Amino acid sequence: MNTIPAFTRAEPDARRASLIAAAAQVLARHGVAGTSVRAIAVQAGVSPGLVGHYFDGIDALIAETYAHVEAQVAAAIDAAVASAGPDPRARLDAFVTASFAPPVASPDLLATWIAFWSLVPSRPAIAGQHDEQYAQFRARVEGLLGDCGLARERQRLAAIAITALVDGLWLELCLSPHAFSAQEAGGIARANLDALLR
Amino acid sequence: MNTIPAFTRAEPDARRASLIAAAAQVLARHGVAGTSVRAIAVQAGVSPGLVGHYFDGIDALIAETYAHVEAQVAAAIDAAVASAGPDPRARLDAFVTASFAPPVASPDLLATWIAFWSLVPSRPAIAGQHDEQYAQFRARVEGLLGDCGLARERQRLAAIAITALVDGLWLELCLSPHAFSAQEAGGIARANLDALLR
């Protein structure tokens, strides 16, 4: 007499969310090579066939997982900015500091980014998603820079520079955490902002 | 009467090099997902079994491919620096300009980088290789900065900053080439050097 309910119906949105969360965990734990439909299904406690029912192939699931993790990252950064108070420069500093602290700068997120990046060149739809999310991120930086009084015509390039610097430091911090510290990364980024806003 | 020689013996080093070149081409053309032992063997005009004879698994081949492409990139940058003449600042400018021009900034190289990065978290040996090559790259930047008169105690963090900025711009340039131009990337990097060396 098996009393384990092998069949449990969930709210569609909740099921989608749990599959996305499972995909993020598998990517973090087993890397890109260890991520498959079956591994995700096991992690979610669900039959493998269900993945195909909710997502149009595993690439689509990875793309949605990236979007979800990206949103979490953005939320964590926004929260740090919000708790920094009204001073524009303090908000900018909070932005970069949060970028190099958990849960944003975490090797666990790296595999999700890499899996997504690997799909960009061959999938036009995913390339479009990347462009969109990159533009959103840059727009937030532009806003923070504008609040600090940076002239409008300089905002675009300045935001590109800060975004690239933060991304480069973030990537290196995840790939080899011993080359430099999160504090050093934050110091570099803040010094860069000083120069940019002078 | 098939006159095609199905069996041609090659110098071991030449064969290794041709397999690495084939791996780089497959990565560039078919992306990470389309790269397999068989695809590489076909590209090299060689039997699949030969890959295992020269490399200790496909991960080792990818790691060596990365090292090879990295060396090519470093050579291209060094050539640009050398042809810039003796002025230290001109050499630094040549360094960043070359970083955003072909053949360094090319979407073809992206897949090789991504394939290598995906191996870093799970393979300690590959993580070590990454640390080493990253340190080499940074050391070159430190040298160029020192030639420009940057104080020794500031060289390390400055090199980390420039490396991260260039990497971030390079990555974004490969992922979405329409967000900004190579000229803009070069301008950003040179402006950053101005601020750093002031």
Added chain:
DNA sequence: AAGCTTGTTGGACAAATGTACAACAAGCGT
């Protein structure tokens, strides 16, 4: 020539992959 070493082949092998699909179970409206 004969034998030995070694690069090379081509296929075998088990394991893993993504997807498709028939069957089933649960909740809902009637």
Added chain:
DNA sequence: ACGCTTGTTGTACATTTGTCCAACAAGCTT
């Protein structure tokens, strides 16, 4: 109670994956 819709299961399927290995071919030594 009944049927209908739909989330869910489990498996089957054809491919593809990385690795292994016995056989073979070329060159070198003797």
